[in-house]
Amino acid sequence: MKKFGIYTLDALDVAGKTVLLRVDINEPIDRAADRVTDDTRIRGCVPTIAELCDRGAKVVIMAHQGSDIEYKNYYTLRPHVRVLEQLLGSKVQFIADVCGPAAQDAIRGLQPGEVLLLDNVRFMAEEQTLFERSLKLTHEQQADTLVVRTLAPLADYYVCDAFAAAHRDQPTLCGFEQRLPSAMGRLFEKEYSVISSLMEAPERPCVFVLGGAKIADAFLMMQTVLDRGIADQVLAGGVVANILLAAKGEQIGAASLGFIKKQGYDGFIQTAAPLLEKYGEKIVLPVDLAYTEQGKRGEAMVGRLPDDKMLVDIGAQTAAKYREIILGAQTVFVNGPMGIFEKQETEFGTKAVWQALADTAGYTVVGGGDSVTATNQYGLGPQMGYICTGGGALIRFLSGEELPVVRALRHAAEVFPLD
Ligand code: 3PG
Numbered sequence: 001m002k003k004f005g006i007y008t009l010d011a012l013d014v015a016g017k018t019v020l021l022r023v024d025i026n027e028p029i030d031r032a033a034d035r036v037t038d039d040t041r042i043r044g045c046v047p048t049i050a051e052l053c054d055r056g057a058k059v060v061i062m063a064h065q066g067s068d069i070e071y072k073n074y075y076t077l078r079p080h081v082r083v084l085e086q087l088l089g090s091k092v093q094f095i096a097d098v099c100g101p102a103a104q105d106a107i108r109g110l111q112p113g114e115v116l117l118l119d120n121v122r123f124m125a126e127e128q129t130l131f132e133r134s135l136k137l138t139h140e141q142q143a144d145t146l147v148v149r150t151l152a153p154l155a156d157y158y159v160c161d162a163f164a165a166a167h168r169d170q171p172t173l174c175g176f177e178q179r180l181p182s183a184m185g186r187l188f189e190k191e192y193s194v195i196s197s198l199m200e201a202p203e204r205p206c207v208f209v210l211g212g213a214k215i216a217d218a219f220l221m222m223q224t225v226l227d228r229g230i231a232d233q234v235l236a237g238g239v240v241a242n243i244l245l246a247a248k249g250e251q252i253g254a255a256s257l258g259f260i261k262k263q264g265y266d267g268f269i270q271t272a273a274p275l276l277e278k279y280g281e282k283i284v285l286p287v288d289l290a291y292t293e294q295g296k297r298g299e300a301m302v303g304r305l306p307d308d309k310m311l312v313d314i315g316a317q318t319a320a321k322y323r324e325i326i327l328g329a330q331t332v333f334v335n336g337p338m339g340i341f342e343k344q345e346t347e348f349g350t351k352a353v354w355q356a357l358a359d360t361a362g363y364t365v366v367g368g369g370d371s372v373t374a375t376n377q378y379g380l381g382p383q384m385g386y387i388c389t390g391g392g393a394l395i396r397f398l399s400g401e402e403l404p405v406v407r408a409l410r411h412a413a414e415v416f417p418l419d
Contacts, residue, residue, distance in 0.1 A: 161185025212336025
C-alpha cells in the first residue's frame, strides 16, 4: 500500500468521495491558436484520472500553466480541457476559478465518476514561485493559505501526480497533505520508481547527455552525477558545452561569450573549471561546432571557431563521436538539446544524437521539457526507454535531496494512516 513511505492509490477508498488531484500539465501553448502543442504531460496523468473515475471518485483537478520565474507566461487551462476529454473519452468540466465561490459550487455539484478542472492555480499569488522564494512558508503555514483552507474541507483525499513539479514548495503541492489523507498518483509512482532505480544501480556504462540553455540545472546535475559516481561519461552540448569549452580556455568567440555574459551565465565558467579539472576524462566536449551565416549552416573545428558568430549546434564530427559513445552505453540519460533544434539549419546535432538514443540497445531516459519536445518532433517516443515529464524536479531528485512534495506526502502517510 505504501511505496517509498508514501501511499499509492491502492490505499484509498475513493468510491463516492471527492479527490483533489494535483497534476502537472504545464505544456507548450500556441497562444494565437489557443491550443496545447504537445500533450506529453497530459497523457502522463490520464491513467490516474481514469482510475479514480472508474473507481467512482469525484475528481477535482488542480494544475498550473506557465511560470513566473523563467518565462513569465501564465495562461489559462481552458485549452487543456479538449485534450483531456479526447484522451479520457469523457466530458471534463472546467471552471475559470481556482477556489472562489464558483469553484466551490462546481465541486459540491460533482457526481461520482465526474471530472472538474480548476483554472491555473498560479493565477493566485500564494501559488507563485516568487511568493515561495520570498516567504518560504513551512508546510504547516501552507495549510493556512486561502486555496488549502477553502478546498480541503470540500474533499476527502488529496492525490499528487505532479512529479514534474515535486521540487516546488507551494500550497497545492505541499499544503493539502497537512489537512487530508494523501497519496501519490500512478505517474508519480512510476517516475519515482524509474528514476530511483536509475540513480541507485544504473547498468554501465552510464552516459549522461547534458545540453540546452538551462545552465544552473545542467551544472547541478553534472556535479551530482559525477560526484555520486552515477555517470561514467557526460556528453556536453548546447550552451552547456560552450561554457565548458570557455572554462577549458578554448576561444569560443566574442558572439557566444557575449551571449553567455548577457544571460548572466559567466559565473558558470568559474563553476566549470574545477569540474573539468576533477572529471576532465569523463566530460566529453565537442570537437566541432556549428554557426549560421545568412540563414545557412557552417561548421568549424574547436580551435578555429569564428569570433563573430553565435555557436548554435554541435558539428557533424561531434555528433558522430557522441553517437558511438551512446551506442556503446547500457544506460543513457538525456537532458537538454545539442543546439537550437527548433530551426532547420541548427537541428542537425540534436536530431543525430536523438537518433542515436533511439538506436542504442541501452536503456534511455529522456527528461525535461525541451528534450521531450525534441523526442516528439522526431517521432522517436516509442523508441525511448522512458520519457520523464520532469525537468527541474528530476534534476533535484538525482541530486539526492528529498523533494518538498515527497516530504509532504510522507508526512501525510504518518499523520493520516490508511492501513
Ligand atoms: C516544469 O515545467 O518543469 C514544471 O511544470 C515546473 O514548472 P516551474 O519550473 O515553473 O515550477
